[in-house]
Structure formats: structure tokens, C-alpha cells
Amino acid sequence: MIRAYRKEIGDIWCAIAIENEKIWSTAFATNEKECVRQLRENLPYNQSFTFEEKPSLMAEKIFGALKSVLEGENTSWDFKFETRHLPKYTQRVLNCLTKVPVGYVTTYKALAKTVGGGPRAVGQVMASNPFAPLVPCHRVIKADFSIGGFGGGSEGGVKVKRALLEREDKGFQKPSRTKTECGMLELFPVGFLRKN
DNA sequence: TGCAAACCATAAC
DNA sequence: GTTATGGTTTGCA
Numbered sequence: 001m002i003r004a005y006r007k008e009i010g011d012i013w014c015a016i017a018i019e020n021e022k023i024w025s026t027a028f029a030t031n032e033k034e035c036v037r038q039l040r041e042n043l044p045y046n047q048s049f050t051f052e053e054k055p056s057l058m059a060e061k062i063f064g065a066l067k068s069v070l071e072g073e074n075t076s077w078d079f080k081f082e083t084r085h086l087p088k089y090t091q092r093v094l095n096c097l098t099k100v101p102v103g104y105v106t107t108y109k110a111l112a113k114t115v116g117g118g119p120r121a122v123g124q125v126m127a128s129n130p131f132a133p134l135v136p137c138h139r140v141i142k143a144d145f146s147i148g149g150f151g152g153g154s155e156g157g158v159k160v161k162r163a164l165l166e167r168e169d170k171g172f173q174k175p176s177r178t179k180t181e182c183g184m185l186e187l188f189p190v191g192f193l194r195k196n
Numbered sequence: 197t198g199c200a201a202a203c204c205a206t207a208a209c
Numbered sequence: 210g211t212t213a214t215g216g217t218t219t220g221c222a
Binding site: 077087088089098112117119120121122124125 | 197202203204205
Binding site: 107108109112116119120121122123124125127128137140141142143145147148150151152157158161183 | 214215216217218220
């Protein structure tokens with residue numbers, strides 16, 4: 001049985017769905033209803049779940065992690081994500097993405113080069129990322145360092161994406177790279193993000 | 197700059 | 210099978 005929890009963190013609503021220490025879905029939005037809608041959308045259509053009012057220990061840990069991401073803190077954790085129901089390519093992209101650290105971003109193009117496929121296919125995975133913002137899809141921007149889309153491409157989503165990144169800026173100056181299961185992935189300092 | 201065409205995995209029919 | 214759909218990129222005027 002999948003259990004779901006919701007909580008208001010700052011002025012943002014967060015919701016999570018977990019089963020046996022494994023995360024099925026996370027979601028966040030400016031209001032509770034939208035947040036729950038997204039959580040449900042991230043789950044397989046026929047997968048049932050029930051809301052629990054009292055958060056479990058695991059739920060508290062995840063909410064804590066969400067809070068730190070929303071505040072741009074440097075954190076590390078080791079959650080298990082349920083990805084067996086997702087397409088293989090999607091799994092690869094999400095897995096690589098977890099290697100992008102706070103203070104850096106990568107691009108749709110760079111990710112595509114590492115995991116295979118094309119930049120657009122990567123964007124498709126970002127748009128349906130069930131684990132935002134734990135799996136940091138907000139740290140993927142366009143190859144020309146403009147912001148790109150967020151939250152399904154909505155205008156408000158882009159503002160949130162920019163705000164998250166500005167909070168994560170650690171002042172790094174030089175590009176870097178990191179090792180992933182699929183090979184090396186290019187990283188760029190958040191500061192490379194174009195202002196306009 | 198701005199627009200058209202190529203790109204590529206998925207979901208929906 | 211086939212088509213439609215993007216959180217993109219590139220080329221060319």
C-alpha cells in the first residue's frame with residue numbers, strides 16, 4: 001500500500017507518496033490542491049494510495065530534504081526511488097540527473113550527450129519528472145544558458161526555477177564534470193545562467 | 197534576432 | 210503500426 005503525506009513548507013505545499021522506504025512520487029506547488037493533483041499525476045493511473053495525516057519517520061526525513069532543496073541548502077541524502085514502472089530511458093536520465101550537485105547546472109544537450117538520445121527527449125523526461133525537486137530537474141537549462149522551461153512549461157514555473165537556482169548559487173566560477181553510470185556529464189556554475 | 201526544420205523518446209490512438 | 214507532442218537545437222536569412 002502506498003501512503004501519501006502532505007505538508008506546508010514555508011509558503012509552498014509539498015506532497016509525497018512512499019511505500020516501504022521507497023519514494024514513488026514527490027510534488028510541490030503554491031497551493032494544496034494543485035500539489036495533490038500533481039502527486040496523483042505522477043503515479044501510475046491505476047495505482048491506489050491513501051493519505052495519512054500523521055507523518056512517518058521516513059516522511060519527515062523526506063520533507064526535511066524537500067525543505068533544504070527549496071531553501072537552496074547543500075545537502076546529501078540517499079533515498080530510494082521506485083522507478084521500475086518507468087521506461088528505461090527515463091530511468092537513465094533521472095539517474096544521471098541525481099549526480100548534478102547544488103551550485104551547478106547542466107544542459108539538455110549535455111545530458112543527452114551522456115545518456116544518449118536527443119535534447120528534446122531529455123526535456124520530455126524533465127517535464128514528467130515524478131520526483132521534483134528531489135531529482136533536480138530545475139538544474140537543467142538550455143545550451144545557450146538561458147533558463148528553459150519548468151513545471152510543464154508554464155510561465156510561473158519558470159520563475160520558480162530561476163528562484164531555486166539563484167538560491168543555490170555557490171559562486172563557482174569554472175565548469176566541471178561528474179561521473180555518472182552513463183559516462184561523464186558536463187556541469188556549469190549556476191552563475192552561467194543568463195539573466196534575461 | 198527570428199523562424200523553419202531536424203531531432204528523439206513517449207503517450208495516445 | 211502511426212501520429213502527435215514537447216522544459217530543444219541548429220542553420221540560415
